[in-house]
Amino acid sequence: MVQQVQLPANVHVSKHPCLLAKLSQLRSKDTSAKEVKRLIHEISLIVGCEALAQAVAATPGPTDLTPLGFDYQTTTILPDTISLVPILRSGLGMVEAVETILPSPVPVHHLGLFREPTTLQPVEYYNNLPNHQAHDGSAAASRLAIILDPVIATGGTCAAAIQTLREWGTQRIIVLSVVGAVPGVVRAAEEWPEGVEVWLAGIDKELTDKGMLKPGLGDVGDRLFLTIGK
Template sequence: MSNLPPNVHVSQHPCLLAKLSQLRSQNTPSRDVKGLIHDISLIVACEALAKGLESVKGPTDQTPLGFDYQTHTILPGTISLVPILRSGLGMVDAMQTLLPNPVPVHHLGLYREPTTLHPVEYYNNLPNHLAGSGSAGAVASDLTIILDPVIATGGTCAAAIQTLREWGTQRIIVLSVLGAAPGVRAAAAEWPEGVEIWLAGVDEELTDHGMIKPGLGDVGDRLFLTIGK
């Protein structure tokens, strides 16, 4: 594997590597694709949040038998999930399962222009996402978690990072299933001091059309049965 920046982390979890192999197969049906994306996201998120969150003591509570115990909560205090449409939606349930409390889910719609492969934003529902606009009470989350199953050229991920940085978030964790080494490096360089990228795997090459080789195909198409659209 090519040398990757220090803010990029690639899991070596044996179960995750086996599930990634299953996900790559052209014979894996859509129902199983959905389950594998969920499972892989959960494993990657466990590793990422073990490093990216802090446990702090909360108030004393009681068990059903009346015994006192020390509660714990997590920091930072404000966290948002930002799935990149469409395929990022497949990772949301895993994150909501893992986090101890509900958090806001904001959506970013980005696609690659077919000729230039440059990212184009078509949807953004971040509250008050431009300085000086929106509701006066809306503030950016301390930590924003980008959910983007595939980092190919890195342009979409870098654009999302730039948008969230302009929004005012203090820190970003990117969770991804698979990346291409050149694209991962490009995304990691967008804001090195504020971004950590966690992936299940990294491939070395991209095709001329910006697809990861060998990759796992178009995740959105596989999730939503729109192959050949």
């Protein structure tokens, strides 16, 4: 059983019953593209809530007034800079859910990575992380970067994204995923153990010889965007 596999301490697999039921629906080949989009969104909401409950902290903000004129203490969150980093294409399906959870708008930086079909190694084809510095000379990187990657298969793409963000200068990384294979999740989690937390709705034990999860979800990008993989 997958539950008996020893995972790194920085990997968190949800036990939420509603989440498990939605993941089961998402696995079905008969689930339409519209339903795939809805389920990815709803699963991302639940996983994101669980992850952010541990990753951010409430802190007092300035005093404000209610509509009746009463003073109250506002609440903000720390860290003060957060960014979302969806892995193209499928990570786009998770952006709106995490934006919904966060109390204020945050930057969205896109990373384009694909697996070379023969070697299954990651190849970066797009990166819009800001490469400038702030006016005070400090690094422009967000203190917390949230990688959105619905499926972690071999882990190469996720590990490459982690390394890119670490080189960018982010201090902590959360990886949010719908489902991952054990070897790939371990690879991603061990890329930067002290700086990364991986949160998933579910985990599969095996990969096929083509690097696909078994039983998996199929190609989430193709399912979301009604395309056929190369």
